[in-house]
Amino acid sequence: MRTRIHKQILSATALLPVALTAQQSQERPNIMIIIVDDMGYSDLGCYGGEIHTPNLDSLAQGGMRFTQFFNGARSCPSRATLMTGCYPHTVGITGMGLSLANNCVTIAEVLKTAGYNTGMTGKWHLSRTQGIGNKEDQMAWLANQNSFNNRPFAPIETYPCNRGFDEHYGTIWGVVNHFDPFSLVHNEARIDEISDDFYSTDYITDKTIHLLDQYAGQENPFFMYVAYNAPHWPLHAKPEDIAKYNGVYDEGWDVLRETRYNKMVELGLIDPARVPVARNESGRLWTDETDKTWQADNMEVHAAMMDCVDQGVGKIIQKLKDTGMFENTIIMFLSDNGASSENYGIGDFDRHDRTRDGQTVVRNARIPGSELTYNYLDRPWAGAVNTPFRYWKRESFHGGIATPLIVHWNGIAADKKGSINHEPGHILDIMPTILELTDAEYPSTYNGNRIQALPAEGRSLMSLIEGTGTWDEERTLFWEHENGKAVRVGDWKLTALVGQNWQLFNLADDYSETTNVAAEYPDKARELRTLWNDWARSVGLNVPGEIPDTPKELVFYYPFDEDFKDATDNHYDLTAVPIRTPATFVEGKYGSAIKLNGSNQYLDMTTNGVVNTANTQYTVCAWVYDDATILPTTGNAENGYYFRDQIIMAQKDNEGTGRITLYARVENPIGEGDVRYYWNSFLGGRHNPSSIGTFRRGQWQHVAIVCDPANQEITYFIDGERDLTVMAQPFEACTGGFRIGAHKSGNSSFWDGKIDEVYFFKGILSGEEIRKLRDNTYFEGTNGLNMQHADWNLIYNQESKTLQILQAATPIDNVSVYSSTGALLHTAKHTQNVSLDMLSRGIYLVRASNSEGIIASKKILVM
Numbered sequence: 103m104r105t106r107i108h109k110q111i112l113s114a115t116a117l118l119p120v121a122l123t124a125q126q127s128q129e130r131p132n133i134m135i136i137i138v139d140d141m142g143y144s145d146l147g148c149y150g151g152e153i154h155t156p157n158l159d160s161l162a163q164g165g166m167r168f169t170q171f172f173n174g175a176r177s178c179p180s181r182a183t184l185m186t187g188c189y190p191h192t193v194g195i196t197g198m199g200l201s202l203a204n205n206c207v208t209i210a211e212v213l214k215t216a217g218y219n220t221g222m223t224g225k226w227h228l229s230r231t232q233g234i235g236n237k238e239d240q241m242a243w244l245a246n247q248n249s250f251n252n253r254p255f256a257p258i259e260t261y262p263c264n265r266g267f268d269e270h271y272g273t274i275w276g277v278v279n280h281f282d283p284f285s286l287v288h289n290e291a292r293i294d295e296i297s298d299d300f301y302s303t304d305y306i307t308d309k310t311i312h313l314l315d316q317y318a319g320q321e322n323p324f325f326m327y328v329a330y331n332a333p334h335w336p337l338h339a340k341p342e343d344i345a346k347y348n349g350v351y352d353e354g355w356d357v358l359r360e361t362r363y364n365k366m367v368e369l370g371l372i373d374p375a376r377v378p379v380a381r382n383e384s385g386r387l388w389t390d391e392t393d394k395t396w397q398a399d400n401m402e403v404h405a406a407m408m409d410c411v412d413q414g415v416g417k418i419i420q421k422l423k424d425t426g427m428f429e430n431t432i433i434m435f436l437s438d439n440g441a442s443s444e445n446y447g448i449g450d451f452d453r454h455d456r457t458r459d460g461q462t463v464v465r466n467a468r469i470p471g472s473e474l475t476y477n478y479l480d481r482p483w484a485g486a487v488n489t490p491f492r493y494w495k496r497e498s499f500h501g502g503i504a505t506p507l508i509v510h511w512n513g514i515a516a517d518k519k520g521s522i523n524h525e526p527g528h529i530l531d532i533m534p535t536i537l538e539l540t541d542a543e544y545p546s547t548y549n550g551n552r553i554q555a556l557p558a559e560g561r562s563l564m565s566l567i568e569g570t571g572t573w574d575e576e577r578t579l580f581w582e583h584e585n586g587k588a589v590r591v592g593d594w595k596l597t598a599l600v601g602q603n604w605q606l607f608n609l610a611d612d613y614s615e616t617t618n619v620a621a622e623y624p625d626k627a628r629e630l631r632t633l634w635n636d637w638a639r640s641v642g643l644n645v646p647g648e649i650p651d652t653p654k655e656l657v658f659y660y661p662f663d664e665d666f667k668d669a670t671d672n673h674y675d676l677t678a679v680p681i682r683t684p685a686t687f688v689e690g691k692y693g694s695a696i697k698l699n700g701s702n703q704y705l706d707m708t709t710n711g712v713v714n715t716a717n718t719q720y721t722v723c724a725w726v727y728d729d730a731t732i733l734p735t736t737g738n739a740e741n742g743y744y745f746r747d748q749i750i751m752a753q754k755d756n757e758g759t760g761r762i763t764l765y766a767r768v769e770n771p772i773g774e775g776d777v778r779y780y781w782n783s784f785l786g787g788r789h790n791p792s793s794i795g796t797f798r799r800g801q802w803q804h805v806a807i808v809c810d811p812a813n814q815e816i817t818y819f820i821d822g823e824r825d826l827t828v829m830a831q832p833f834e835a836c837t838g839g840f841r842i843g844a845h846k847s848g849n850s851s852f853w854d855g856k857i858d859e860v861y862f863f864k865g866i867l868s869g870e871e872i873r874k875l876r877d878n879t880y881f882e883g884t885n886g887l888n889m890q891h892a893d894w895n896l897i898y899n900q901e902s903k904t905l906q907i908l909q910a911a912t913p914i915d916n917v918s919v920y921s922s923t924g925a926l927l928h929t930a931k932h933t934q935n936v937s938l939d940m941l942s943r944g945i946y947l948v949r950a951s952n953s954e955g956i957i958a959s960k961k962i963l964v965m
Contacts, residue, residue: 130540131511132317132431133213134326134418135532137184138411139177139225139334140479140495141505142441142487145408149506150366150489152350152358153405157416158508161433163520165510166567169371170526170613173439175502175583176495177227177276180438180529181329185209185228185265187533187556191582191641199231199276201260204551207544209536210266213325216542221313222267224306224329227276229256233451244284244454252292255285263289267327271309277452278302278331280338280407281473284454301340302331303407307414311421318425323540328418332407335442336476339406344471346409347402354388354398355486362489370522372490372613380492380614382485383501384443396468401483403471404441432511432539434532440501441484443494448476490614498581498588498597499615515569523566525573526590530560538562580637589634596620596630602829603813604631618827621808621817622869624651649812652719654865657712659945660842661963662687662696662858666705669945669963671921674712676705676842685843690858691725691802692878696843700730700748700854704844710756713864715785716811716835721867722751722764723806723819723875727856728799733770733777743769743778748853750805751860752846756838760846761785764807766797783807783816786831792818793825804876808866809833822873881947881961896948896960903939903964907950920947938964 144150148162174180178198179190186193186206194203202208210220234240234250242248255274262270275285280302286293296305310328317324351358359382366372391397415435422428448465449455455463457473467475479487484494485501493501507527533556537544545553559579565571576592588597593610606620606627620627628651635645658674660666664687666676678684685703687694698704713720734744746768753760762784769778779799781792796818797803806819811833818825838846842860843853861875874880895908907914917936919928927946930936938946941964949959 130323131513132323132326132427133218133536133539134328134431134433135184135209136328136330136415136418136433136435137181138330138332138408138435138437140439140442141333141408141437142404142484142489143437143491143501143504143506144362144366144489145333145405145441145487146506148369148508150362150369150371151487152361153408153412154346155408155412157412157419158435161415161419161435161510162508165433165508165514166518166521166523167371168507168509168523168525168527170524171436171505171507172503172526172528172579172581173437173505174529175498175581175586176439177225179583181226181228184438184529184532187530187560188554189530189557189580189641191643192554192557195228196642197584199227201230201257202228202265204549205554207548207553208266209533210262210325210327211548212266212533212542212544213536213540214266214268215545216540217322218540219317219320219322219324220267220269220327221310221317221324222262222270222272222327222329223309223313224272224327225276225278225331226262226270226272226274226329228262228265229260229274231256231275231452237449240451241449241455244452245279245456246282246284246294246458247456247460249292249294255287255292258290261287261290269313271312272306272329273302273331275452277334279336279454279457279473280331282458283331284452301338301410303410303414306330307417310414310418314418314421314425314427318427323430325536330411330414332411333404333479335444335478337400337403337407337470337478338473338475339403339410339471341471343406343409344402347405349398350405351398351401352394354391354394355382355384355386355401355482356388358401359486359489362486366490376609376611377490377613378616380490380616382482383492383494384481384485386482388482397483400470400477400479403477404479404483404487406471429512432509432513435506435508436529437505439495440491440497440504441487441494442479443481443484443496445478445480492615493599496583496586497599498583498586499599500613502586503581503588509563509567511567514567518567518569525566526577526579527563527566528560528579530557530579531563534560534562535564535567538564578633580634582638582641582643587634587638589630589637591630591633594626594630596627596634603815605827606630618815619824620813620815621810621819621827621866622824624866624868627813649717649719651812652865654863654867656945657720657862657864658707658860659862660696660860661693662690662860663693663963666696667943668707669943671942671944673942673944674707674709676707679704679706679848688856690856691804692859695725695727695856695858697856698843698853700852702852704848704852705842706754707840707842709839711837712839714757714835714837715753715761715809716758716833718864719808719810719812719866721806721808721861721863721865721872723804723859723861723863723867723872724750724764725802725804725858725876726750726766726853727802727858728766728797728853729855730768730799734768735770739772740769742772742775744772745769747782747851748855749841749843749845749851750853750857752841752844753836754838754841754846756836758836758838759834760836760838761834762845762851763809763840764805765851767791768797781805781807781818781820781825783809783828785809785816785833786814787834788831790816790828790830792820792828796820796825806867806872806875810866819869819872822869822876824869881945896950896958898938898948898960898962900964903937903941905936905938905948905962907934907936907958913952914950915953916951918949920949938962 182190182195470477491501586600605618
């Protein structure tokens with residue numbers, strides 16, 4: 103069928119290319135960027151996949167593979183940064199379906215000015231996409247049933263042919279029917295009719311070859327941007343390609359994820375010590391699926407789409423070789439984001455519900471692949487093909503932003519060909535790389551518009567490609583898309599899921615982002631959060647008000663040394679309930695401990711207003727010993743288990759509803775199964791459990807809980823080691839006092855056992871600080887009193903309330919006494935014996951220094 107073209111005229115405003123000699127042209131390489139849409143990180147054979155990709159594998163074998171290269175998490179932001187070298191927010195792409203601004207230049211505009219031929223095939227998605235407004239008309243437009251008087255698909259001045267490309271064959275919008283795409287154009291002209299055997303991937307390949315034929319033999323080099331729509335949904339592929347994968351995925355996504363992970367290890371792409379096995383965040387097990395055949399069929403089509411892309415790349419490579427241009431062409435291959443977990447309805451905006459001839463399209467059809475179907479990969483397969491990472495497209499976890507990058511060029515250092523590069527890179531780096539590669543000039547103005555400078559975070563990849571250097575310094579990179587966000591500095595990465603809270607990862611040994619260590623490194627999390635906030639404001643993002651970090655302060659401390667008194671100078675003493683049968687004191691972890699009987703005893707701290715748990719970060723630590731032995735066999739039941747709760751600490755109601763800060767839960771299965779023991783917290787209107795097995799009966803345990811309303815996180819430390827961090831809901835406002843050993847009502851969930859060394863801090867304690875509390879060494883060298891001397895000995899006499907300082911040489915110059923919160927209370931000069939009878943009961947810090955500046959410090963408890 104012949105193509106009918108409707109002409110639309112727009113005056114050309116591009117700068118004329120600079121004339122170059124043939125010798126200059128020959129010295130500069132041709133440049134080809136090939137990008138695919140929604141490819142899984144491990145789809146390619148050379149990245150651990152089972153999909154047949156021999157042509158891309160051959161580029162990797164003769165070139166370089168990057169394992170830490172990143173995009174912008176989704177189509178528009180990634181393509182904006184790729185084309186301009188700028189963060190998308192600064193060039194008009196603050197969301198999806200917007201136009202590239204005029205305060206930037208594209209690679210094509212820069213290279214056209216430098217004398218390059220510039221061509222593009224495939225998906226643009228950098229022009230404002232606006233619907234007609236009427237659903238029926240919109241569906242007719244999407245199905246190519248009605249052009250509505252040749253209505254432009256977007257502002258024509260934003261089309262690729264008006265952003266530096268001499269030629270463009272492809273689509274303006276982002277989503278297509280692969281057998282009959284909407285918004286297909288040649289430059290400004292709508293392509294209204296297509297051949298009966300049209301398939302988008304083949305069309306892009308054919309038009310790329312067509313342009314290469316035009317460039318062959320020309321003096322000027324070319325820049326070719328090949329933007330395949332595949333494997334973006336809907337899952338459409340040719341029957342012969344689908345047939346290759348019949349039965350390949352019948353074992354499911356769990357086996358696929360494991361197989362790909364092992365293959366990546368074998369290929370040297372990942373080190374298991376640095377890239378732990380991560381879970382599939384879909385949360386769905388293949389064994390639980392009830393329609394395995396249909397699920398496997400969908401994955402077969404995804405594989406077929408990538409297979410066809412590879413076939414196209416093979417044809418392009420062959421054309422480059424046939425025309426003698428292959429050796430002088432640098433090829434870069436990457437994806438715009440990770441595999442997609444999306445599964446939208448159809449018949450809306452950019453998702454067609456009919457074909458051109460009026461046949462109905464079926465969403466999630468039983469047999470996927472044809473033009474009459476509209477199927478998706480969905481979450482479980484997306485989680486599998488993004489191995490070894492978590493999550494998928496749109497998110498700023500690596501499953502959304504990590505992409506393979508293959509670079510092939512004869513200029514790659516001989517010893518680097520076939521190599522794997524683990525240096526971090528970003529699509530910000532493509533523009534600087536091309537500028538260095540071509541010696542092109544980045545303009546300060548273009549077409550009368552002032553052009554913004556490239557961001558400092560971008561850098562040229564040429565030193566890595568040519569083997570002339572490495573990147574030893576730490577890189578700083580930022581991401582944001584639809585409230586998903588991240589910042590990376592060196593091996594530290596702070597990231598947040600869309601609309602959720604920050605998590606901190608140490609990529610040096612957790613590149614798959616499995617363990618949130620924000621609670622262990624609060625200062626690092628705070629540092630990176632500040633960096634991201636500053637960057638976000640600099641690119642025009644709105645940074646909402648945050649709950650400020652709470653300064654560390656010891657609020658109360660109960661050593662239970664034969665009384666219920668608070669050892670801090672706040673004196674929040676406890677009241678024993680009931681008075682007639684008070685709790686008893688027994689041997690504890692350090693000194694004595696309190697023993698509660700599990701039936702009617704608890705302790706109350708009655709002072710209100712100490713903290714508001716909605717906006718105060720706080721840490722609770724205690725040594726506990728559970729004496730209970732009976733399993734629950736009747737009564738309270740939940741999720742197939744009888745359960746019993748024993749509360750360590752609860753907050754009482756006052757100006758809000760109090761919640762259960764920390765409690766132990768025992769669950770006994772109603773049917774078959776294992777008994778489960780774990781710690782729990784009821785904050786944010788729900789249970790926030792620790793790992794199963796962390797609560798142990800009949801032995802001393804040190805348990806700490808870090809409650810962070812600023813980031814809506816709860817972190818458990820068991821015996822000083824971090825267990826896990828739970829993402830919580832917003833914490834309730836409450837300013838009530840606290841109850842130790844029972845529910846806030848005072849009539850249930852009594853603790854049966856011993857409790858010792860209860861600390862309540864405002865602020866977030868680090869793992870190191872929690873371990874010091876566990877070891878009873880926290881106050882030895884804190885609050886700046888952290889220098890000690892082996893020859894000194896500070897001895898406190900409880901009976902006489904005197905402090906004696908013994909040291910071998912230089913006399914004492916100064917003695918300072920501080921409260922547990924760091925307030926200076928008393929000083930003494932030139933003495934080694936200090937009376938402390940002015941101090942009331944509590945914990946104090948003593949610092950002694952001599953004339954040489956040597957300092958010793960000690961925690962003392964005044965009774």
